[in-house]
Amino acid sequence: MTRRSGSDRDARAASDTISLSRLKRRPEFLAVAAARRKWVAPGLVLQARPQDASTIPPADPPPIRYGITASRRVGNAVARNRAKRRLRAAAREVLPGSGARGYDLVLIARAATIGRPYSELKADLARGVAKLTQPRRTAKATELES
Numbered sequence: 001m002t003r004r005s006g007s008d009r010d011a012r013a014a015s016d017t018i019s020l021s022r023l024k025r026r027p028e029f030l031a032v033a034a035a036r037r038k039w040v041a042p043g044l045v046l047q048a049r050p051q052d053a054s055t056i057p058p059a060d061p062p063p064i065r066y067g068i069t070a071s072r073r074v075g076n077a078v079a080r081n082r083a084k085r086r087l088r089a090a091a092r093e094v095l096p097g098s099g100a101r102g103y104d105l106v107l108i109a110r111a112a113t114i115g116r117p118y119s120e121l122k123a124d125l126a127r128g129v130a131k132l133t134q135p136r137r138t139a140k141a142t143e144l145e146s
Contacts, residue, residue, distance in 0.1 A: 020095055023067030023104060032067070032106045039131050041124035043116040044087060045108040048100075048132035062102035064095050070109035083109035090122045098129040105129070 023029060035049035051062060068087050070080040087107045095105070113121065 019061075019063040020092065021063045021065045023065050023106065028065075028104065029067055029069065029106055032104050037132055039128040041128055042110070042112050043121040043124045044110055044113055044128070046125065046128035046132060047106040047108070048129075049104045051102050051104055064098075064100050064103060064105070066091055066095060066105040066107060068107045068109070070113075074109050074111055074113065079114055080109065083113040086113060086118065086121060087125075090118070090125050094122050094125045094129065098126060098133070100129050100133045103133055105132075 023032070031052075032047045032049045035047070037049065038045060038047045040046075051065065068084050068091070070083045072080070074080050074083050087109055091105075091107060107125070116124075
């Protein structure tokens with residue numbers, strides 16, 4: 001029996017408190033697409049939108065909601081299901097520690113999702129989440145800084 005240090009327990013407790021929930025209905029996916037924020041990587045396309053407070057129940061820390069989709073361009077049903085399984089597994093590993101609380105995310109599989117090494121797929125997702133969840137810089141904000 002191994003003993004865990006207090007910091008290990010604290011880190012695990014913090015990651016357990018971040019709730020992941022799924023986007024399941026078509027209007028939820030369309031709302032994320034309408035936000036027009038996307039990031040394209042070789043292994044996936046990521047779309048993001050800040051959650052609308054009126055559409056979700058209030059929670060202490062807002063959940064990270066995500067959905068996964070794969071079109072027929074990815075391949076036959078077996079290939080699409082494999083791509084979605086890989087994205088689902090990557091999302092479970094990457095999203096809780098990503099700082100994307102309060103965002104709705106849609107992960108779109110690409111043909112390369114199936115053959116891409118899993119570590120690179122996770123890196124693609126982490127990079128995309130970091131890019132899309134940081135505040136947008138507007139031209140007005142840039143003028144004020146200079």
